[in-house]
Amino acid sequence: MRRTKIVATVGPATAAIGPMRQLLEAGVDVVRLNAAHADMETHASNLRQVRELAQLLGRNIGILVDLPGPKIRSGVIRDGEVTLERGQEFVLTGRDQSEGDATRVATTLPRLAEWVQPGDDVYLADGAIVLRVLASDGRDVRSEVVRGGPLRSRKGMHLPSAEAHVEPFTERDALALEMAIAAKADFLGLSFVRRAEDVELVRAMLPKRGIRPALVPKIETASAIDNLEAIVRVADAVMVARGDLGIQMPARRVPLLQKEIIRFCNQAGKPVITATQMLESMTRSPLPTRAEVNDVANAVLDGTDALMLSEETAVGLFPIETVRMMSEVAESAEAWPRERVDPVADAAADGDRVAWAVAHAAVQAAEDLGVAAILCPTRSGETAHRVAAFRPRVPIAGISANPAVLGGLSLVWGVRPLFVADNADGNEQLRLAIAAARSAGIVRDGDLVACVFGSAGPRAGATDSVRIVRA
Numbered sequence: 001m002r003r004t005k006i007v008a009t010v011g012p013a014t015a016a017i018g019p020m021r022q023l024l025e026a027g028v029d030v031v032r033l034n035a036a037h038a039d040m041e042t043h044a045s046n047l048r049q050v051r052e053l054a055q056l057l058g059r060n061i062g063i064l065v066d067l068p069g070p071k072i073r074s075g076v077i078r079d080g081e082v083t084l085e086r087g088q089e090f091v092l093t094g095r096d097q098s099e100g101d102a103t104r105v106a107t108t109l110p111r112l113a114e115w116v117q118p119g120d121d122v123y124l125a126d127g128a129i130v131l132r133v134l135a136s137d138g139r140d141v142r143s144e145v146v147r148g149g150p151l152r153s154r155k156g157m158h159l160p161s162a163e164a165h166v167e168p169f170t171e172r173d174a175l176a177l178e179m180a181i182a183a184k185a186d187f188l189g190l191s192f193v194r195r196a197e198d199v200e201l202v203r204a205m206l207p208k209r210g211i212r213p214a215l216v217p218k219i220e221t222a223s224a225i226d227n228l229e230a231i232v233r234v235a236d237a238v239m240v241a242r243g244d245l246g247i248q249m250p251a252r253r254v255p256l257l258q259k260e261i262i263r264f265c266n267q268a269g270k271p272v273i274t275a276t277q278m279l280e281s282m283t284r285s286p287l288p289t290r291a292e293v294n295d296v297a298n299a300v301l302d303g304t305d306a307l308m309l310s311e312e313t314a315v316g317l318f319p320i321e322t323v324r325m326m327s328e329v330a331e332s333a334e335a336w337p338r339e340r341v342d343p344v345a346d347a348a349a350d351g352d353r354v355a356w357a358v359a360h361a362a363v364q365a366a367e368d369l370g371v372a373a374i375l376c377p378t379r380s381g382e383t384a385h386r387v388a389a390f391r392p393r394v395p396i397a398g399i400s401a402n403p404a405v406l407g408g409l410s411l412v413w414g415v416r417p418l419f420v421a422d423n424a425d426g427n428e429q430l431r432l433a434i435a436a437a438r439s440a441g442i443v444r445d446g447d448l449v450a451c452v453f454g455s456a457g458p459r460a461g462a463t464d465s466v467r468i469v470r471a
Contacts, residue, residue, distance in 0.1 A: 002027065003413055004306065004413060005030060005305060005307070005413065006027055006028050006029050006030070006307055006309070006327060007028075007030040007273060007306050007307065007309065008023055008028040008031060008309045008319070008323055009032040009309060009310045009311075009314040010031055010032065010033060010046050010313070011311075011313070011314025012314070013313065013316055013317070013319050017049060019320070020049060020053060023319060023323060024054065024057055026320050026327070027327040029061065029062060029410050030061065030063070031050045031062070032066055033046055033047060033063065033065050034066045034068075035065060035068050035172070035175075036069075037314075043176075044182070047063055047065075060418075060419070061410060062186040063187070063407065064185070064189055064411075065179070065180035065185045065187070065189065065213070066188075066189035067176050068173060068191060069168060069173065069190075070166045070170050070192055071191075072107065072109060072166070073154050073157055074154065075099075075107060075154065076100065076153045077105065078101050080153055081153075082101060082102045083102070084124075086147065086148045087144065088144070089103075089142060089143070089145075090131060091103060091105075091141065092104070092107055092131070093141070094106070094108075095110060095139055105124075112159075113136040113140060115159065115165045116136060118134060118135055118136075121161070122158070122159055123159075123247050125152070126158075126247070127158060127246070129148060131143035131144065131145055131146065160247070163194065163222070164223070168190075168191070168193060168194065168198045169202065177202070177205060180213055181213070186213055186407035187215075187236075187408075188213045188214070188215050189218055189239060190202055191220070193218060193219070193221070193224050194221050194224055195223060195224075195231065196234045199215055199217050199234045200234055214236035214408055214411075215237075216237045216273070218241040218275075219245065219261055225249070228260075232268050233268070237270055237271040237273065237305075237411055238271070239273040240257075240272065240273065240274045242258065242275060243275075243276035243277065245257065258274065258299070266303045267341060267343055268344075271306065271411050271412050272303075272305050273305065273307070273308050274304040274306070274308065276308070276310065277310075278295055278299070278326070279312050280312065282312050282322040283311050283316035283318075284317055285318070286321055288322075293325075297330075297333040303341055303391075305413040340390070343356065343390065352462070354464060355382070355454075356386055358464055358465065358466060359383070359389070359452060360390055362387060362450050362452040365450060366392055366450040367392060367393060371394055371447070371450045371468065372394065373395040373442045374395070374396050374451075374452060375397045375434065375450065375451045376396060376399060376415075376453065377430075377433045377453045378453070378454075379400065379402065381398060382463065383398075384397075384409055388414050391413065395414070396415045396416065397418050398416065398417050399420055399432070399436050400417070401421060406419060418437065419436070420435075430451050430467065430469065434469075434471050438471060445471055446471060447470070448470060449468070449470075449471050453465055
């Protein structure tokens with residue numbers, strides 16, 4: 001059984017019911033809806049369709065709604081495209097929104113001229129073109145093209161030196177958040193996070209009761225790297241967003257930052273997604289490059305909980321083949337021995353040392369005794385989270401009567417979310433857990449199993465007991 005989870009983005013190539021079903025059957029664990037594209041009605045419809053297909057297939061599929069964030073763009077180009085040559089001067093303006101040409105272009109930032117200084121770098125076309133600021137007159141910014149290339153209308157624009165001026169939460173984010181809450185999404189991807197307060201800002205907007213999506217800040221800015229520890233502490237999971245991170249930081253640092261972020265999340269017991277361009281060539285080709293295969297395998301060996309596909313499954317020609325390829329590579333990499341990074345109780349945000357110690361003891365006992373599986377009956381999902389953080393070599397079953405809990409476990413490394421009819425206590429809880437695992441084919445009659453759970457009481461998430469029994 002593959003332990004690393006796969007997140008796949010649904011888009012025009014996979015939104016129809018046939019391709020979407022094939023996507024789930026190929027092994028997708030979490031479906032991502034990118035709110036930066038399409039309208040909220042389309043995303044809500046896709047979300048409902050995923051839920052219906054998951055029920056039909058008997059799967060617990062998580063839903064991640066990725067908030068668009070403050071996407072800064074250049075303006076419209078006359079005739080659709082121009083080519084900028086190295087060494088030429090080029091003007092950026094935030095006030096004049098007329099069509100651009102080979103000498104100037106508008107931007108979506110009215111105060112751009114106030115926010116940049118001579119010597120600052122500005123990236124156009126999602127980082128493909130680099131400009132260096134020469135001067136600003138308070139209205140327009142005069143720059144020199146350091147790296148040229150084709151510039152098309154409304155392409156992404158980055159200003160690393162001015163990111164502090166940009167608000168991370170936009171009106172479109174508010175619309176996407178409203179849709180995600182109404183549709184009971186499992187996860188929210190937070191764009192342009194710079195500090196822990198950006199995460200808490202969104203958390204304060206969630207309902208006080210009922211289903212609350214888990215917050216997944218995307219580490220994609222230089223400020224987020226500087227504030228990594230604080231962000232991980234307040235996050236429910238984390239995404240290594242390598243595309244924008246590779247623009248904000250020197251590209252040579254991104255592989256090392258990936259390892260650093262994953263290790264930090266492993267130590268804190270927080271799920272982590274590795275994203276962007278993992279199998280990008282499969283957007284147009286039925287086979288990946290060898291470098292991409294190495295990239296996927298190395299992310300698994302780094303300790304990532306999940307791997308994410310973006311354009312490959314949203315607009316690609318081979319979305320199903322891409323998922324199957326990623327699954328095969330991940331499963332192969334998991335068979336390779338790697339140093340396990342155990343979570344540190346002091347680093348874990350909940351600070352529950354007893355619960356972490358019990359989870360560690362359960363994993364150690366399970367491996368010493370050679371049990372068939374570790375069963376985690378859970379009301380909050382925390383027990384399964386903690387057990388998975390120690391990366392046991394045996395299967396983990398996260399067992400709950402709450403669909404929202406099962407959805408949240410869809411992202412967690414090695415956890416098979418299983419539904420039970422009700423939340424019982426004591427021996428009945430154990431019986432139901434074993435029955436669910438037996439039905440799923442995880443254990444057989446007579447197998448030795450470890451059951452990790454919290455004692456009966458008002459506080460969910462208080463893992464304090466482990467039992468070794470025969471199925």
